[in-house]
Every structure is written in C-alpha cells, then in structure tokens.
Amino acid sequence: MEPPSRNDHGDSGSLDEQAPPPYSPYVDDGLVAESADVQADGRVNVDLDSKFARTLAKVIELQQEDLHNPPPDYLWGQPAQEQTVECDIQLNIVIQIVGSRGDVQPFIALGNELQKYGHRVRLATHNVFADFVTQSGLEFYPIGGDPAELMAFMVKNPGLIPQMEALRAGEVQKKRAMVAEMLQGCWKSCIEDDPVTRTPFVADAIIANPPSFAHIHCAQALSIPVHLMFTMPWTSTKAFPHPLANLSSSDMNQKTANRVSYGVVEWLTWQGLGDVINRWRASIDLEPVSATEGPMLAETLKVPFTYCWSPALVPRPQDWPTNIDICGFFFREPPAYKPPPELLDFLDSGPAPIYIGFGSIVIEDPQKVTEIILEAVSRTGVRAIISRGWSKLGGTPGHNIYYIDDCPHEWLFQHVAAVVHHGGAGTTACGLANGRPTTIVPFFGDQPFWGNMLARAGAGPKPIPYASLNAQVLADAILFCLRPAVARSAQDIALKMQDESGVTAAVRSFHRHLPLSKMHCSLMPNQPAMWTYTRSRGNLNLPKIAVQTLIENGKIDAKHLRCNDINPIYIENRRWDPLSGILSASTSTGSEMLKSTAEMLYNPYKEYKHGRSQKPPEAHTEQDLSPLYPASSSSSHSNKLPPDARRQSPDLGTTVTRVNSDSSRSSLLTAGNMVGASLKGFGKFTGAYFKGVVVDLPHAAAEGFRQVPRLYGEEPKDYGTVRDWKTGATMGGKNFVDGMTDGFKGFFTEPVKGARQDGALGAVKGFAKGTIGLATKVPSAGIGLVAYPFHGIAKTIETAVRSKTRKAIVNARLREGYEVTRQWDLSEDEQQDLIRRFQLLMPRLDS
Template sequence: MLDMLSEKEKKMIMEDLVKIQNNGTVEVHVAQNAPVATELLKLDAIDFSYSEFEDDIYGFNKSIPKLKIAMLVVGTRGDIQPFIAFAKRLQEFGHHVRLATHVNFQNFVRSAGVDFYPLGGDPRIMAGYMVRNKGFLLSRPAEISIQRKQLKEIINSLLPACTEPDLETGVPFRAQALIANPPAYGHAHVAEALGVPLHIFFTMPWTPTSEFPHPLARVPQSAAYRLSYLVVDLIVWWGIRGYINDFRKRKLKLPSIAYFSTYHGSISHLPTGYLWSPHLVPKPNDWGPLVDVVGFCFLNLGARYQPSKEFEQWLLRGSKPLYIGFGSMPIEDTKKITCIILEALRETGQRGIISRGWSDLGSISQFPTDVFFIDDCPHDWLFPRCTAVVHHGGAGTTAAGLRAGCPTTVVPFFGDQFFWGERILARGVGPQPIPISELNVDRLSNAIKFMLEPEVKLRAMELGKQIENEDGVVGAVNAFHRHLPTKLPIPPFPPASEELPHPFQWLLTVIEKWCCLPFTML
C-alpha cells in the first residue's frame, strides 16, 4: 500500500505519525487507519513460537554448566551497580564472570571481587552530552563529533572484552555466554560472531508493549504505545548502522547488514530480564516467556560503610532529614540549584542532606547548620535514616529510596528518569515529577509538603516492605539459567539478507533527515 503513495504523501503521513521534540524525545501520533502504523507493527512479529523456544531451555532441575560470561554494560554508576550484584551471585554458582564497563568504574568493580575489562566511552562526557541535548535523539551540530567518538570507542571495545586475556594477570578468556544492556550497541553482533548465547538485562523497558510507551517517547494515544518502541528502535538503528557494519566487516569478519534492514536495533527476539520490582511496574500482559521482571538488584554496600563522626553527630542532633541529590547528572548552574534547595528546606522547616554528586553541589561560602553536604555514601545505609528523598530518578537511586520506604520526588534530566517519576506518581508515593529545567522554590517546597503527608509515607513504607522481601539478584540468575540453550556454544546465526525491504526505505530516509546520529542510553 505504501509503495503506491508519492514521496510527498509518504512524508506527510510520517510527519503525522512521528515528531522529534526539542526535549530529545520522540512524539508518536497515530491517525485513524494510519498505514505507516499498520506496516510498522508488522515488524513486531517474532519468527518462532514460544512453545518451541521453551522446549530448548534449561529447566530449574537440570544441570547448569560452569561458563565464562562476559557482561557488557554501558552507563553511569547507577547502571553498573546492579550488574556487580548480579555478577557476584553468578560467581557463587561457579561461573567465571568478567564485567566489561568504563574504566571510571574499574576500582568499583574489582573491589567487589569481580574481574574487570575496560570498555570505551567516558560516562562523564556522555552524561554531559545527554543533559545538554535533553536525551539521545538530538545533538547540536558542534557535538556530533563527540557522539561519534564515544560510540566508536564503545563498539570497538566489545570484541576484546569478550576474547582478550585479563589485562593484569594475562589469564586467557573467551566468553561462552554474553549478558549486556541495550546501550552496549554491538552486543548481538559479537554474540553472532562468537556463536554464543546473549541475554539482555536492563533497568528500563525496551521490549514493545501496549501498556505504556517507550521511556524515550511521548505518546498521547495509548493505541500508539507499542508502536513507540518500534519507532525508537528504527531511529537508533538508522544512526548506528554505519558503525555496526564497519564493526562487522573489519572486526567480526561478518557480512554487512543492509542499511534498510529492519529491526536490527531490537531486542524482542532475545531473552530479556528487567531489573525492577514487579510491585512497582508489573510485567505487561503482552510480554511473553522470553521476558522476565526479576526485581531490583541491590549490592548492599552499607554494611561496610563507616560515616564520619561529624556526620553521625549531625544525624543524631534532630529529626530525620530529607535527602536531595542528583548523582551523576551534570548541572550547569550549581549555585542556583543549591540556593533553590536551601530555600525550599527553609520554607518547609526541614533538615536536609545534600549530595554533592558529579556537579559538586554546595560550593557556597555559608549554609545553615541544619543542612549537611556529603560526597559518596551508600544509599542502602543513608536512605533508611531519611524521611523522604529528592533525586534525578535514576533506576538505582529510585530502587534504594523505595526499598527504604521513602516518599520520593523525581527531578528528571532525560531518558528513563521521566518514566520512573511517572511510576512513582502512579503508585502514590511521590508527587508529579519536576523536570530540572522547571525546578524552583515553590515547586520543590510543594513536593516536600506532599511527601510529608502521613498517607504518602504509609504507602511508601508498604511498597518498601514488598521490595525488601524480593531478591532480584536471585531472580536475575534464575532467569539467565532458565534461558540458556541446551547446547553450548550455539552455532552462528545465518547471514542477514542484503535485500532492501519495502516500503520502509522511505521511512528511514525521512528519519535520517530529521535527526543526527543517536547516542547511547545512560
């Protein structure tokens, strides 16, 4: 049907369906009987039956082989930390786990007793880029070179992370299975080249569903929720396809994938585990047996933490304080944000702990005695000592605050942070999220007052007990074992077709005109 339309008609339909917003998100509109939506949804079909798949995985009672597992994880500390907990538990089963991530986290990984291998990309540069561009779908012309450099470094480091000896000991390593998060673009291609299974784990939804939109999309109509995942997949694939094909040819010795092949950015055909509590976001009804919602994965660093005497004494000096911090998020005007926080605390009569974070909040000459500035402090130690928390909405910080029974205000910067803020609002354990660009004294003061309402605290404590009773780390390990194929290693996938499918060529051509090269999620 779409082939019969003129280019002008196709463009008009596409413009009615998808608009890339200045805040870095994709806005998806579905007009009645939109042919584009119908054609795109055909991409959602999976080429095997679930019953066939389930016959080819381990049951819990079957023996699990001891494997060399490479974890490929891209992101900030909050993205890395749950995978460290996951890796430690896998090692208890006798697996040899190598966690490959940015060199910034080398000491963090090794201090947990997990082997480390460096991936390319600098999370500080990436986070700064993401904040400046309000997400991963848009970039200023002057920053395209930053995108390209970071993305190439990540992709080109994936194969050595799975095959090279340990950089310190020289002990040989060749992965027999891969675990990755979606921003480690190229994971599926490395698995194909090595002929090993790949299991995706992530802290935000990436599998199409009709129950809520993609976290990077703004979708007015619920009918377009599922479609939003396909659109984001296609935009991502369009941006990375050149680097992926160069990687396949030069490094992996695999044939190129046709530029207009569809769905090569998708994970829907792969076993996928989501690292959040089903009590916060239940598994959607349209996610099949390939997908698991395993629970939050906590590393539990608080048992070894020893606060300074000054901090201990300050905590004992008065009522439970609020926590306010934005973790790895870079803030352009730290003095302005610090002043907003201090004034909101004064207006509401609350004591406050302010985490300096990567942006070094609190660089002012004087501040009240009922405010304490901290650097690094384990959330699982700190949050139970707080009455409520205000943060950027990273998945890990969100999990720690909710487990501690803390009402939560999310101040999102980009990406899935908006999603978590909306989930907290829906559960009644926090107010409407306040985007960082809209943060002011009145809104923050009102959010604090909302969190201090007794019924809000009660709901937060009930949710905290439910999360505390889960074990997401065990759930993740069980999911990984359950989805292993019966024979290892599995043979490589057949070469991808070089034929150009129609009518999607025009779709991707239009997308290319609208957006620059997308970058990784954090």
C-alpha cells in the same frame, strides 16, 4: 512551619487538607494513560499521524502471533509455571555495561551472584570504574568512553535528536567516535587477556545492557549465548509507550500507538548509529545489518531479556513473550560503611532530614541548582542532606544543611524521611526498598518514566522536569512527600519488595535461557563444550581443558578442531513482498555501486596528494651533507678539502644522479598507487553490480513472492536459514517442489474449501486466494531454484574470505585452554582417565 519528627511526618491533618501542588496529581486509571500523558525532557515526540507511524501500525496489526501463541497466565508479574533450570556447568561470562555508576552497580551485584555458581565473571565497562569493579571481587576490562561526557551530552540533548548547538560544537561526532571506541572495547573484552594480570579470557556467554550496542554482534561473531538485562522497558508492548517517547494525540488505537512508539525510538537510534555499528561489524568480519533489520534486532532474534525492576511497581505486560522476564531490582550486598562522626551528630541533632542528590548527573550551572535547593529547604523548614555528586553541588553547611560526598544509599536512606533525586533506577530502587517517599527531578532517558510510575503508585508527586525546577515547585514537592498517606504508599511497596530477590531471580532467568543441551559434553560434565572435534563420520564436542590435554598427549590433531557454534546467530534481511524486496535490494546495490564509483574517482586523488606531501629527497641530501661542508660555493668545495677528505667525501655528481633517480621512482610509485586505487574501486563496482544482479535481486524477488501468502493469513513453510552452498541448494530444491505443488494445487482446492465453509462468498474468496497463491508461489519456486543456491554460494565465499576474526578466536581459545589446564594441573591418573573416556567415544566417530 515546624519540620516533621523522624517517626512522624508532620501534622497529618494540615498536610492532608492542603491540596497537592498543581503539577503533582497522579491518575489511577492505569499505566497507559499515565505514561502516555507525560510531557518531559528526555522524550521523543512521536507523531502518530505521520506516514511512518501509520505504516508501522499496519505492520503491527498484521501480526498474528498473539492469536497463534496466546501468552500464559501470570501471577504478580511472573509466569505462573516458571521453570527452574539447574546450571551445572561453569562459564566465562562477560557483562558489558555502558552508563553511569548507577548503571554499573546493579551488575556488580549480579556478577557476585553468578560467582556463587562457579562462573568466572568479567565486567566490561568504562575505565573510571576499574577500582569500583575490582574491589567487589570481579574481573574488569576497560571499554573506553567517558561516562561524565556521556551524561553531560545527554543533559544538553535529552531527546534523541541533538540541539543545533551540539551539532555546531561537534559534540555529536564526538559521541559517535566514543560509541565506536566502546564497540571495539566490548569486542576486545570478549577475547583479550586481562590487561593487568595478562590472564587469558574468552567469553562463553554475554550479559549486557542495551546501550552497550555491541552485545548481539559480539555473540554472533563468537556463536555464544547473549542475554540482555536492563532497568527500563525496551521491548515493544501494548501496555505502555516507550519511556523515551511522547505520544501525540491521535485517533490511532492506544495499544497500537504504544507499540508504534518502540519502533519509532529504535529507528531513530539506528539512524544515528547504524553506520558506526556496521563499520565496526566489518572490522570483525561480520556482514552489515540492513536498515530494516537493525532497529528491532533483539526482538526479531528473540534474544532473552530480563528486566531489573519490581513488579510491585510496574507489572509484567501480558503481551510479552516467554523469553522476557521481570525479576525485581538488583541490590548489592550493603558495603561496609563507617559514617563520619559529623554525619551521625547531624542525624541525631534533630528530626529526620530529607536527602537531595543527583548522583552522576553533570549539571551545567551547579551554583544555581544549589541556590534553588537551599531556598526550597528554607521554605519548607526541613533539614536536608545534600549530596555533591558529579556536579559538585555545595555551599556553606548550616545547622539544617549537611553536605556529603560518597555515602552508600543503602545506609543513608534508612535515616531520612524522604528522598529527592534524578530518577536513576538504582537510586529509585533503594528509596523504595527503604519505604521512602520520593520526588524525582528527571534530566533524560528513563528518569521521567520512573517518576511517573512512582506518582502512579502514590509514593511521590509527579516528576519535576529539570528545566522546570525552581524553589517553590521543589518546596511543594517536598511537602507532598511528607504526607502520611504518601509515606504509607511507599512503605506498602517496600513490604512487597521484601519477598523479591532480584539478582537471584535474574541468575535463574539467565540459566533458564541458556542452550545447555549444546553446551554439555560427555568427558567433563561441569565444563562447557567450546570445541568441536570433526571426523569423517561425526563430530565430538569437547571442553577446553580436555582439548589441551588430548593435544599434549598426541591423541587429537589440532587441525580437526573448530569452535563449537553453541548459539549461532543469523541475521536475515527479511522481505515482505516482491515489490518492496526488489526495491530495497536495488537501493542497496545502487548505493554500493555509487560508493565504489566515488572511490574510483576520489582514492586516486588521495594517493596523488599523499605522494605530493612526501618530503623531497633533495632536502634530505642537503641536510645530510651540510654538516660535512661549511657554507660556501659548490665550486670551491673540492679545492678547500684536504686530499684525504676529498678521497673519503661523497661524490656530489653521484648524489645528484641518485636524488633524481629517487624522485623519478617516487613519481612512478605515486602513479602506480593511483592506478591501483582506481582499479580497486573498479573491482568493488564490478563486484557490487554482479552480486546485486546475480544474487541479491533474485533472492529478494524469491523471498518477496514466498512471503506474500502471509498477508492473507497463510504462514510460509520454514526451510531454515541459508548459511552456505549446501543449505542454499537444499532450500532452493524444497521451495521449488513445494511452491509448484502448492501453487497449482491451491488454485483448484482453495475455492472448494471456501465454498464448503462460507458458501458462494467463500468460493470467491478461495478463488482469489488460490489465484494469488499461484501468482506468487510459482514465481518464487522458479526464481528461488537459482536464487537460493547462489545466495548460499555467496555466503560460502564470504565466510572463506572473512577468516581473520575466526582465527583470532581460535588462538584466544587455545591460549585460554592452555592456561586453564595449567591452573587445574590434572594428575597423571586424571589425564589417563580423560584419555580413556575419549578413546571410548572415538570408535563412534570413525565407524
């Protein structure tokens, strides 16, 4: 058949009459049915009838948030009353990104947009993207990790559960080690100097994509705002299932099943990486996160989230809370690009070609894939531009085939009739922005999701899983894309996207969710208040440049300074009832005791092996003496040496005595180390036991009893978070008074209230509610009177012991403040004006 011309996608009659390929029909009955029926690699089979899924569903059904806080009305994917916030302070922002070049590129556009507001932006990602980032005018920090290895691992293990071959080859452990390296790299990106220029940097805010994993934890250590941004759904919703989840058929309510899928995927991810994250948290003086809180941490803490896709393709779910926005795809400024003459000649020599490329995907057999592509192109009679990508696709160019290396999609997609790619969000967005019909060949991750969204919108066929790719299937997909109706659907989406500015909307979202009231200061309004100057009568928040100037002029004492906790994050191990709470606390305590018992037995053995592995001192003595004496019997040494040499030579008897003495000391040292290791393990065992018995178990019981009324619709009173001994004592006192009062009062008033509302049946219900309240609130009050203060004391002790990271942050901020002050170079008049304003505020603190 003749290939289509550049402006006409072929004979419309023949193409429209031809039935679509059997894999490609898309449904029009909504997003839920379409995405729930997907069967593709990169997904997790979720058994909705499993015990875990059913339990999770019960928890979801118990949630009453939607009843008490109905979502606002939405206009085309955004809140109707979107509040615009003017951010008049300049921040140090670190953007932490893990992924391929396609994951990094949108955040370069975001970073450039943030710079327009005066923010200093550091993009922290894999080392291989250093030039890509710095050439865009952003600061760069390497976090380690090899994106090519990550892509190769994901292609081999498209789901969350790795194949046995990967386990045998040790690939899973390598990936975990890589994650540990990247976690540490992300932390360093928040507080360490630029590795090239040595310019100090401390983050005032963090933007990250979820796979970087370090984001919330770094923000907790620094007490700064964190904002997540991503190109695929990561927040629980009833509208559609998790993009990585494949739901089994079940009688479970479809909306509930969709929400359950997010919990299952998050729990599987935490099961694989939770211990890695907790070990890293310990290295930066943070407590471990429990297995019950870790999976859904971002949702529990209500971390602001901005999704980077067009609502024209995927509308905003109605059940998402107000801390979640959809802003549109991120597009960078089109790079300056001069196409090679050969490419221009190819484009001008015939009809518009199609584009085929898989970007950063690392394919195991690129030659086979190349042959499939060439055969499909031959069967359809189209011309094609094939991108070699990371897999190095390629062969012999022909009159219908042109191979390219690195070419900006923004330019290239203007000159093609359709695109075939792996379904990365950035490539998908670029194709849609240019109104190009798209075939997606997904390998893993969110790629099947985007393929199905495109099929649902009519802008392409249903995605072709990479494992199902062959020449005929690809040829049918190409012909389907060339239908005029499909081209019109793609162009309709492009017209809607013209009114969107993703990066601008994302910056507005970021500014809107900043705690600006805590970041402003009176001395320098355009600088964030990153320091708190503490006095007996009050505190004063100060910016870094003001602190350095005041210190240099002797107006403040550095010992009264502490970092301003702009956005403190408290991760509580929530309890739902006393039984599960006590069981969980007991399990945790038992685990710590078992671990410390193992250390008591194993660590002394390690010290013994280490001592035995040390090189004997005799070997060093012989090696040192051998150059002085030729090989001969020891009895003849003194006779053969000249008199002077005998006087100057070492005393052999003394040497032997010293060697024996060193050997004895080494044995004693080893024995001491063994005893010390055993005692250290015993100390951990004792500490775990007493903390469990005195603190954790009573606290779990008090919280469990306090939360029981939630099960019948009564919200427990919120006393805040226990942070130290003061807040612990306050919470214990309030809980005691309210628990005793409400428990006994409710026992008499609830039956009366129920009778007034529903008669005799209401009185019975009220009596049951009052009885349960008495049986739970009073025990919570009694136990909590001791448990909450002890919990606060434990927090205070842990804070005092874990001070290494806080000191590192203070030093980094002082170092950066000095550099900022040096760069600003305030004049004498400006310094005096700053000092005068500070002195005007001082009487308020000392009075």
